[in-house]
Amino acid sequence: MPELPDVEIFKRYLDSYGLDKTIKEVEIRSEKVLMDLQPEEFKSALAGNKFGSSQRHGKHLFVDTSGEKWLGFHFGMTGFFEYLSPGEGPEGHPRVLFHYDDESCMVYDCQRKLGEINLVEDKDNFIARKNLGPDALKEVDRDKFEVIISNSRAMAKSTLMNQEKIAGIGNIYSDEILFQAGINPRAKASNLSQARIEDLYHKMNYVLSEAIACEVETERMPPNFLLPHRTPGTSCPQCGVNIERVKV
């Protein structure tokens, strides 16, 4: 669920509530999301520090800790941040809690524990190690996009979702982008005409930036978006036919 637009909203949320405050203590309720990181190492790397600027790459969010390392957040399928004012307790599935010295708190919540938090020495290095492609919104221009698509022998949907080719797009938004472009998700990427690819490029930017502008709230999205009508049994926002589900 957290794809590029979601993570961008998480970034803005953290930027507005969580930066420049001293971290008093880090509470770890699930070591699972720290992967192979030692909890004590994690805590000591952060205690007394502050979150500074943050940078998003695809579905990853990197946060300056004013220490030697950055924090790398990934949100899996169910991750998000929740800011707690002093006195408020966490609800839901808090996994890691960053307690500030003013008694407020930034919570990393991840119900299914498929997300992860890493200490990252060098984020470019991290991106390279993970083989992440260029960020879909910031680092892919028209020409680069055309090369990526026309060189991919996979299905259009798989190509858009492949983080090594383009970083940031997942199941939901690949569907939306292809829907807006009128392209069958099963179509072979390299078979698309240049005109189709160019249109697809604009639709990718349109969908992603529109979703961010709506702060990822489905109710606020344009009426021609498929996203709020993904469940089978509802009708197409553009032509009215019943929505059916196919597995791609």
Added chain:
DNA sequence: ACATTGACCTGAGAGC
């Protein structure tokens, strides 16, 4: 190089 499947996790909701 790509498709497919299952594993990882957990809980909300459906159905009985």
Added chain:
DNA sequence: TGCTCTCAGGTCAATG
């Protein structure tokens, strides 16, 4: 009410 089953959909590894 309470149980079990299905589903959600990001990433990775194994297999074809």
